[in-house]
Amino acid sequence: MSSKSIGVGLLGLGVVGSGVVQILRDRAQVLERHYDFQLDVRRIAVRNVGKSRSIDIPAGMLTDDASSVVQDPDVQIVVEVIGGLEPARTLSLAALEAGKDVVTANKALIAEHGGELFRTAHENNAGLAFEASVCGGIPIVRSLTQGLSANGIDSLYGILNGTTNYILTRMSDEGGTYEEILQTAQELGFAEADPTMDVDGTDAAQKLSILCRLAFGTDVPYSQILTEGIDKITSLDIGYARELGYAIKLLGIARDAGAHIEARVHPTLVSTDTLLANIKDEFNAVEVVGDTAGPQVYYGRGAGSLPTASAIVSDLIEQADRRSSGRQQLSRSLVDVRTGTPTPKDRIRTSYYCRFTVQDCPGVLAEIAHIFSEYTISIATVIQQGRSEVEGGTVPLIMTTHEAGEADMQRAVDLIGELPTVKETPQVLRIESFT
Ligand code: HSE
Secondary structure, three states: OOOEEEEEEEEOOOHHHHHHHHHHHHOHHHHHHHOOEEEEEEEEEOOOOOOOOOOOOOOOOEEOOHHHHHHOOOOOEEEEOOOOOOOHHHHHHHHHHOOOEEEEOOHHHHHHHHHHHHHHHHHOOOOEEOHHHOOOOOOHHHHHHHHOOOOOEEEEEEEOOHHHHHHHHHHHHOOOOHHHHHHHHHHHOOOOOOOHHHHOOHHHHHHHHHHHHHHHOEEOOHHHOEEOOOOOOOHHHHHHHHHOOEEEEEEEEEEEEOOEEEEEEEEEEEEOOOOHHHOOOOEEEEEEEEOOOEEEEEEEEOOOHHHHHHHHHHHHHHHHHHHHHOOOOOOHHHOOOEEOOEOOHHHOEEEEEEEEEEEOOOOHHHHHHHHHHHOOOOEEEEEOOOOOOOOOOEEEEEEEEOOEEHHHHHHHHHHHHHOOOEOOOOEEEEEEOOO
């Protein structure tokens, strides 16, 4: 059967773009057997046409003029893998306005400008596919929009960032300094060009914002999501958490709380019995609780060249399939979303882990316990091992609490931090049980 050729233009040929070209070449025959179209890469925009590359590209296919790829009449689907907000936004809008489909791996772009891009796609009957923008190779976007479309989603939570999971895993399993481990993550190619966005939780917040749009039909701006990174996590906390039966993971958590969406990203203690606690290295995992399907877990590689390219090629195939069969390009559910504000931080209720650095003398525990009791915070466990080797020296005092309100906890910890016997800023982390 002779198949219809669909022209693909790439904006960017870095690790992910090269992976896309590689997969399209390797799987060309299989695709041709399964579909009545073939995907032909026609033009690729790069910054430096003369640079030597790991992949052979036919002469004349490369250009340093990205708009020429978008405007090329032989390109029907544009793959945006340059990252960042501009020129990615302008180029993507131009492609959609020209009625072309856009496939992107750019979570910052979708999280920041999703409303405008989805609307433009819808108005121009164009497709906008973004599977690769959340959790790399895991088909979480397709699962939420198609596989679970018979469900209302009650909650979702998980490990949405590979770099931080890699750092926390290595700190927990092997020790090593944070800086050394971060450098290895960059060398392995899954940290962002600027790893600050991984470490401070922004990358996970952007992904959580996209997931909120899909799961709850609500646009929760990522800048309003409570976001805390892993930079304050020490090996000491990882060790005490383990002793208490927990692992520390950077989690994205979102719940439909009716008037609000409770959405937050922060280091979290999770029981070592749970699946999430056992997700290692750069892997991602998302648990989604649907009201009909119940809980489901999606696990896999959330970053890297081929896993991300796998998601892009699956989007390319879907867009080409729709285009070739003349079906509508974009689901209305992505356009018709409410604007939501996340639950105010003060209204969060959870359990807490606290590490206080206290003077080793009688009465300190009683003072701290008294402040907790004034704020009706119930203590669950206390650990104080060893004694200070010097007179009047400090020791770590570890406490966990039962469920308490965030506002009460914050006030109590502020007061505890002001006690003369408490010597450093208290470390406070949230504990989640996901029951
Ligand atoms: N930098 C991201 C991570 C991968 O570490 O998970 C791309 O989203």
